Amino acid sequence: MGIRMIRRTTASRRMAVLAPMGALALAIVLNFLLYIVMGNDPAAVFYALLLEPFVSWSSFSEVLLKMTPLLLIAQGLAIGFRAKVINIGAEGQFILGAIFASAIPVWFPQATGGWIWPLMLLLGGVGGALWAALPAFWRVRLNASEILVTLMMSLIAGQLLAYLLVGPWKDPMGFNFPQTVMFQWDAMVPTLIPGTRVNVALILALLWTALAYVYMQKSFQGYQLVVGGLAPHATAYAGFSEGRAVWLSLLIGGFAAGLAGAAEVAGPMGQLQRGIASGYGYAAIIVAYLGGLHPVGILFSSLFMAALYIGGDNAMVSAGLPVAAVRVFQGSLLCCYLAAIVLVRYRLVRDGQEVTA
Amino acid sequence: MSALSFIIAGMLAAAMPFLLAALGELVAERSGVLNLGIEGMMALGAVVAFIVVRQSGGHAMGFVAAGLASAALATVFAWLALAVRANQVAAGLxxxxxxxxxxxxxxxxxESLTVPGLPKLSIPGLSELPLLGGLFSQDAVVWLGLLATLAIWATLRFSKLGLVIRAVGENPHAARALGYNVIAIRYGAVAFGGLMAGFAGAYAATVYTPLWAEGMIAGRGWIALALVVFATWMTGRVVFGAVLFGAVSLSQLAAQAGGVALNSQLLASLPYIVTILVLGAISANKRLLKINGVASLGEPFGR
Known part of the structure; x- marks a missing residue:
């Protein structure tokens, strides 16, 4: 006896809430089986990975800090994903944002003034958007897949970062470490909550979320982008070109990722170093999908993914869990989610059972 | 050894990870399924093969284990894309x-451990030729890989199985009407793609550079994906593209051997830059893509 999938006449709201939770539960079970096989104490890992990030204010503030870049990047990517413009190169756009922002403190280490960090963030956004502009051009003018070109641009960005850090931008007093000088005080994003590392960039990320909500859910252009993703021919008839959707999606996504990169160097990093390329750009793809490509959903998924990072660090220290386990969790969670989310649009029916629409 | 003969001698080995992975993806895409997860499947195959060889299980066992592990991962993808009908792009990622x-x-x-590589098997006579001689002195996997390429080409082009795979990719509804099980054939093609990606990763980690470093696949899976587009879904052109990229990725070593002082980060970026340029040049010819492309690529098939 088999099971068939029957398309629902309307998407199930109940399933839209239940399916992600079911996916999370399944991912937890699968990953903890893996931890047991690897010889880690499951109870200790469970506490450190999933609970500890939320139990103390100091660790929760670190979650908020980690959430900031994920939220910024994922909101930008989701706009493109809904328009069927698949930018998977946010990592490179993030790196370029960090590089552009670093230009000011590297070239003008003596500069002072309250204008420095806002200008750095702006430059970062511009850098990210520029890095995304080439794939946009390649797609619109040359018909080349933005999936491949954005990814290649990320790999090139990694090499560019390495070049700057061992070459022209290396700190001359830095004992030959591949990193720039430490940034001056005015090149740092102001701290938001005293005693923590949470900074003003979190406010920007939340504002960005509100903006994304208004843009995607309420504005006509956002509506055109979504419909263009679902039915390209229909929007083409309505005079909305596919090329414009590609440019908008990639420039918005690139700007957001670049801004996040700038906020990272001008925030927790305090200098440009190799550690900046830590995979936020790839993790944000998962965040975007887990959030259902919806601005509000992404708010929750970015919080959860940030907690997973902090929990992963905790579990490494207290339970000896390898760092890579977090990436396995992320990948398997997305697989579980993609499987579960189908129940929103389909129902499962046993063969032979009567089907009523 | 001159830089040119160095590249000629090494390009087939350098091409192998690209070639094996791209051929597997070619078969999957010919059946109408786009699997973006090659990089991950190669990475899994690489580590599995490395561990098996390191535990002195031998290269043959390492390749088999790698192929099976990656095929298993590909089957998870196939289940998501075909049975659950999830978004293929998201599932691949x-x-x-x-x-x-x-x-x-x-x-x-x-991390940073090594395993023994494989000895070179030379064709007597030919391998003593000036300049080109190195081409005829390769390890066993290269020779087998070239044979496999021939077999895949012949299968896709002349056999009934190849015809069915292509029919499923061109027009799944017609193939179903003829009585073929579209979903089962696509499962098989995707699993085969995983198997080949596993071999490609195994070659990269235990033969080409037999040293383990996290992230050692370094974008080669994505380049393999691009190669399928460059080749406009034709086996012969996949071989040409893979060898070209093998030669490009050797340029860093060749430049050092030839004493050319070029920035090493720029040289490391060269395969990615070439990918972007070639992708632009090929994709701009929309007619070529339309004629040779796979009509149902990436589209879910429902009942």
């Missing part, structure tokens, strides 16, 4: 991230 995570997890204890 998810599998890719999962594969890379598993690779880093399993490989952690093997």
């Amino acid at each position: 998810a599998i890719g991230i999962l594969g890379q995570g598993l690779s880093a997890l399993f490989g952690k204890r093997y």
Whole structure:
């Protein structure tokens, strides 16, 4: 006896809430089986990975800090994903944002003034958007897949970062470490909550979320982008070109990722170093999908993914869990989610059972 | 040894990870399924093969284990894309991230360790030729890989199985009307793609550079994906593209051997830059893509 999938006449709201939770539960079970096989104490890992990030204010503030870049990047990517413009190169756009922002403190280490960090963030956004502009051009003018070109641009960005850090931008007093000088005080994003590392960039990320909500859910252009993703021919008839959707999606996504990169160097990093390329750009793809490509959903998924990072660090220290386990969790969670989310649009029916629409 | 003969001697080995992975993806895409997870499948195959060879299981066992592991991962993708009808792009990315995570997890204890490579098998006479001689002195996997290429080409082009795979990719509804099980054939093609990606990763980690380093696949899976587009879904052109990229990726070593002072980061970026340029040049010819492309690529098939 088999099971068939029957398309629902309307998407199930109940399933839209239940399916992600079911996916999370399944991912937890699968990953903890893996931890047991690897010889880690499951109870200790469970506490450190999933609970500890939320139990103390100091660790929760670190979650908020980690959430900031994920939220910024994922909101930008989701706009493109809904328009069927698949930018998977946010990592490179993030790196370029960090590089552009670093230009000011590297070239003008003596500069002072309250204008420095806002200008750095702006430059970062511009850098990210520029890095995304080439794939946009390649797609619109040359018909080349933005999936491949954005990814290649990320790999090139990694090499560019390495070049700057061992070459022209290396700190001359830095004992030959591949990193720039430490940034001056005015090149740092102001701290938001005293005693923590949470900074003003979190406010920007939340504002960005509100903006994304208004843009995607309420504005006509956002509506055109979504419909263009679902039915390209229909929007083409309505005079909305596919090329414009590609440019908008990639420039918005690139700007957001670049801004996040700038906020990272001008925030927790305090200098440009190799550690900046830590995979936020790839993790944000998962965040975007887990959030259902919806601005509000992404708010929750970015919080959860940030907690997973902090929990992963905790579990490494207290339970000896390898760092890579977090990436396995992320990948398997997305697989579980993609499987579960189908129940929103389909129902499962046993063969032979009567089907009523 | 001159830089040119160095590249000629090494390009087939350098091409092997691209070639094996791209041929597997070619078969999957010919059946109408786009699997973006090659990089992750290669990374998983690489670590599995490395561990098996390191535990002195031998290269043959390492390749088999790698192929099976990656085929299993590909089957998870196939289940998501075909049975559940999830978004193929998202499912491919998810599998890719999962594969890379598993690779880093399993490989952690093997970081910077080495395994013995494979000896070169030379064709007597030909391998003594000036300049071109190195081309005829390759390890066993290269020779087998070239044979496999021939077999895949012949299968796709002349056999009934190849015809059915292509029919399923061109027009799944017609293929179904003729009585073929579209979903089962696509499962098989995707699993085959995983098997080949596993071999490609195994070659990269245990033969080409027999040293474990996290992230050692370094975008080669994505380049393999691009190669399928460059080749406009034709086997012969996949071989040409793979060898070209093998030669390009050797340029860094060749430049050092030839004493050329070029920036090493720029040289490392060369394969990515070439990918972007070639992708632009080929894709701009929309007619070529339309004639040779796979009509139902990436589209879910429902009942």
